[in-house]
Amino acid sequence: MKRTLIILAALVALGAALTLPYLGAGRFVIVLLTQLAIMVTFAMSYNVNLGQTGLLSFGHAVYLGAGVFSSLYLITAIGAGHVALPLEMVPLGGAFAGFTLAAILGLVSVRRAGVIFAMISLGLAELAVAAAMLFPSVFGGEQGVSTDRMVDFSLTGLGYGRPQEIYMLVLVWAVISVAAMVYLSRTPLGRLANAVRDNPQRVEYLGYAPYWIRYIQFCIAGTFAGLAGSLFALTYEIANASVLGIHMSANVLIATYLGGITYVLGPVVGALMVTLLEINLSRLTEAWLFYYGLLFIAIILFAPRGITGLLVDAPGAFRRAGISGMVTTLARWVPVVGLIGGGTVILVELCYHVSNSFDPREPLTLFWTPVSAQNWAPWITGAVMMVAGLGLFALNRRNAAPRRPQTGDAS
Amino acid sequence: MSILSINGLHKNFGAAKIIQGIDLNIEEGEFHAVIGPNGAGKSTLFNLISGQFSPSAGEVTLHGQRISGLRPYQINRRGLSRSFQVSNIFAQMNVFENLRCALMWSSGVGYCFWRRAARSGDIDARAHALMDEIGLTARGTDMAGNLSYAEQRALEVGMTIAGGASVLLFDEPTAGMNHHEVETFATFLKKIAEGRTVMMVEHDMNVVFSLADRISVLVYGQIIATGKPEDIRADPAVREAYLGADA
């Protein structure tokens, strides 16, 4: 029942995604969807390491970068007639590059999980960035490497010059990748990866070597990261070394975590959210990165299983609480979220306005009202909302989890 | 020939000599109990046999082949499986998945990523049968970390026997259970020991004396006596060193 629902929802989403260009969706929407598809693939590959195998990587973008740069050169080579490969198959090249790099670096990475793996991944990421700086002839320095995807060699006969066409190609590969990774999570290896995540010692007493399980998973993650890199290269036709940097790695970590690392499809939710947030929030406010960070912290603190966890738990929680319970809960928490959220936005926007705007004396628009940052009123309003929200929060906490009365008997 | 034999085994942690020269032969089909006071080195002995540690001196052979120095998974593949004193399960996976992972290798399933687990041989059927055997069928889809203590102990033993190993090591399988649970569990242990070789560390003397064919007494890293239950009960050195308090 639940499963059919999920499959149905996925099919509807896919159908919508496929028909959008023909329904006259604008260029902006198409470009956005393409970016989404790339990010989803990348985040899914990241979670093969993190959620599935318990490997927290700070350098996953290195494998994305392997896919990006190898594909840029591959496309150019196809265009020049040096390689007889249809453009549609370029992602296989990127996947191969990601796989190869992961197969090499994995040898030194996955002997231990936990902090050691995390530190090694960080070190390798720094090395990759340094290497990219050292070889501007390969990585193109500041302006990067570029190519032209209109190579006149394709299976479908499409030229792939228009965003709609490349969108279709990216979408098909993204769907194949996501489906493959979902499938992988259900194979014996996928199950063993979960076991290694939970308890590597026990796995060793069941006849399997945790090292191999981590290594294979790591290679799979690298392969799909490389594939995502290829999609990036096909879409943007240009990249510099920043695609393989720490920032990109942190981004995918955050997206995956926001989505929920314990769910196979959690990264899809996370990637959708982050990409949409990034685009919409950055148009609304200069301080968007700040809010983005706050959201990340809030999720880690209050919903460690991510947005997907909230979505999955919500129906059950509603059913258990009943209408009246739901109303009470909402009455309790909506003011808290509203006050803290509103107060934060007011204070942050005021600060940004004072320190960053062209003329701080100009009024700024806050919640559809023009206010002046030179006045005390908005500052005090923000501070009062914040304090009131935090106070209510503490009060709610206290009521929600009353201290257990001490009972007489020991033990 | 003994199925498991321990020869001149020593283990030091730094200056601490924890295992100080153990010689022991376990015969095929035997139920062998190891008893001894806290800190005597019983778990360390199991860790040495099962590959968690490699010995400082001496060796362990299984079916006549040296297994000391091998990794635990290699020893497991040769037919030796162990349980842990503190439940050592996959907390974030459900009971069924725990058991399925435990019996995959013996079903000939390797690091397979091209076939769904549910389609890999008969592992699903075997996992269900095992779940039934250890009485956890009703808990099949519950997260292992949410099981009660006794249920986790049952799962721990279930995972140990899942692979069909011919030699089983149980480290205090009944630890922390109440009187009633211990009784049920002892019956269960007796059943699974049939046709297998078992070595068991246990503090509950009723369980030890009702199940064991032979008993070894480990004190300060040395075996001070090995023999039939009645001989051990009568041994003056044992009475003094270990049973003294309750004899």
Ligand SMILES: Nc1ncnc2c1ncn2[C@@H]1O[C@H](COP(=O)(O)OP(=O)(O)OP(=O)(O)O)[C@@H](O)[C@H]1O
């Ligand atoms: N990895 C280790 N490093 C250092 N010392 C250890 C290690 N493992 C065990 N020891 C020490 O070896 C001694 C024996 O421990 P062991 O766990 O084998 O005892 P035990 O007989 O199983 O006791 P219990 O009945 O309490 O389970 C203890 O003093 C312990 O501190």
Ligand SMILES: [Mg+2]
């Ligand atoms: Mg012990």
